Amino acid sequence: MQRYFQWLVCSALLFASLLLGAAEHYQSHRVNDNQLILTTDRGQVSLRFQHDAVVEVWYQPEGRQQLPSLILADKTPAVALTLQQQPEQLILQSARLRVEIQKSPLALRFYQGEQLLTEDIAGLLQPDTTKIAFKFRLTPEEMLFGGGQRVLGMDRRGHKLPLYNKAHYGYSTESNQMYFSLAGVMSSKNYMLLFDNGASGELDLGHSQADTLAFQAEGGRSAYIVVAGQNTPELIANYTAASGQAPLPARWTLGNYASRFGYRTEAEARAVVQKFRELNLPLDAIVIDLYWFGKDIQGHMGNLAWDTQAFPEPEHMLADFAADGIKTILVTEPFVLTSSKRWQQAVDAGAIALGPDGKPNTFDFYFGNTGLIDVFKPEASSWFWGIYRDLLAQGVGGIWGDLGEPEVHPADTQHQLPGMGSVTANEVHNAYGQRWAELVYQGYRQDFPEQRPFIMMRAGNLGSQRYGMVPWTGDVERSWGGLKPQVELALQMGLFGFGYIHSDLGGFAGGEQFDAELYIRWLQYGVFQPVYRPHAQEHIAPEPVFHSDEVIDTLRPWLNLRYQLLPYNYTLAYQHSQTGIPLMRPLFFLDEQNSQLRQETNSYLWGEAFLVAPVTEPGVTEWPVNVPTGVWFDFFNGERIIGGEVVKRPVTLETIPVLVKAGSFIPMTAPIQRTADYSSQALTLHYYADTSVSSAKGQMFEDDGVTPDSLAKGQYELLSFNAEHSNEKLLFSLQRQGGDYQGKPAQRELTLVVHNQRGKPDKIYVDGQFIPLVAQPQRFAKGQQLAWYDKAAKKVYLKLTWQAELSQIVIK
Structure with a gap:
């Protein structure tokens, strides 16, 4: 009876849509491999199974341009399907997922077993000639996670989220729009709903109507994907099986990085590495920010070649670092200033995105007057990769792509997609970072097949993980407020396949004086974070080697612990590459029915064994830890703890709460100075x-x-x-x-x-x-x-x- 009542409500809503001229009606169908193709009075709708628990629904109305899929990997595995034909509906079913398709007006409902997961209550809506929209029914009890980087709490239900990758410089305890938005959600009802669209848009999670999830975008692909699973790890595994697994990174990725904004000379970079070695603090990488191609912040972006006055012998420097087990990572940006040495070269190569007049589109932003590399255009990608190829051939160990939202992206910019012609900036804005990562990843695989790519990017899209993207949480404020949301940000991104999301340890932006306690707490947390990279503006040194003996002595055992845990951490990376399960995991993985654990934003799991609770307030002597049911042990003193409640654990400046679940195996090795010695x-x-x-x-x-x-x-x-x-x-x-x-x-x-x-x-x-x-x-x-x-x-x-x-x- 309840199911019948729900169907009546859905039908009534669809009838209302029909009165508004929005409804679509079935005419015929055909089956082609993994997909059911419907012909309707408005065009074509295809339902394609990419996995037996993953189905893509793609509306293709006549006269509307469709962009390529961003989410789904380029593969079509065989999925056994059955189709039942009834007078009023079609029922398409795999081993794991059932879609009931009402013919007139067209409506889709998605079931896992007998459980209704979600329902498309209005089909494709077209508010005007450029916008597309979808609406889905929400049930009162379900919680929603996702939407990408936001500081809103774990359950995003009730929020309206702009879908436009945008820098939020100096954020702290609240942010509704940040660097890396994701057009999708994961429900506590064990499904994911993902919109395969990289355009500027909006995701309304029951904000305007409490029982409705609404998506709207300025064009792009009019498709969505439903993923089913029995629990959250299975959901993630099914999703990443369809969208592509993150490749296994090189082991050095899990080591310690020296990084700041930024090292101005070769001598300074060499001195930093030498300082780590003299103090016997482990180090595996050095990250060189924009001074490698220019002496000033402004005026040089786009040079993308060594400033030989500041770095007179870059190849020797790279070789010396490599001999010492140090990988050198260089920042790059997708902007080529008109004042840069490569401007005319980029224009001649057709690498710069065009404006409405058909000429290279130029505009002003903080770094100068610039154009934007059109990474969607094959000629531009080839030109850009040629620069990367030369740098990697010199001995550069990794690529850092910054400002890739893009940070400034004028709406009148025209991008050239192969076989499609021009599309507007807003149609592909959120796809830009992904396409950038893709061109670098494909270049690595083609020209450096014996290397595992390292590609650190600030922005991307659903599916970007398959290109080895290592994202971070942007220019966080160097404050206690900046530290507080880092667990939430990492957990939310990890649920959608981004296992290497991490923060600038110590905080990046601002801070008038060095706060030793804040710095220590952030770097302690970093031991149980996927990438260990202190990074900040240079007026306060982000590297521990430039601080007091007390700070160094406090952090030394933590840095050593990071390296001792390499066998455990590298195994987490392997597991992530196989199943998509993140390295940092929400506590509710242990009890999915516990709504309190679903809301937890401080304590988290590091793999299966560890529970970590970073200290995010100054001057405390005890810290609350939300301990799930079961038996746990204090990692440092062995105390046995009974879970099932919030437990206050004593802390000193030398400790944060780290617990180990009973029944855990933890492999460890002796401390080392570089992963090359592992x-x-x-x-x-x-x-x-x-x-x-x-x-x-x-x-x-x-x-x-x-x-x-x-x-x-x-x-x-x-x-x-x-x-x-x-x-x-x-x-x-x-x-x-x-x-x-x-x-x-x-x-x-x-x-x-x-x-x-x-x-x-x-x-x-x-x-x-x-x-x-x-x-x-x-x-x-x-x-x-x-x-x-x-x-x-x-x-x-x-x-x-x-x-x-x-x-x-x-x-x-």
């Missing part, structure tokens, strides 16, 4: 035992850290860890699977650390061999196996040589 030949495997967890599993992924497509080539190893509590025994199974790769240990000197061992074990066996307990740790001779018990810490230590493909450990 080896898991000596591996420490921590297991957090508790009788509340009867069985547990974990994994560790490893390859050489640099080879593209290492999985496809079989050049990797996957270590699997399993634990079972049985009859007062703890049983471990350790397994090695995979192929060969450069640096693969033939065997590992493994230290297994079992936490929360409440008594001294009676017996320990490794592959059936009895291992006696010694009174205290001894020097470990190669090949020797020994164990000891730390009564005060409640830990068992077992050292062994792990060589076999499968090893069994028994602790009684």
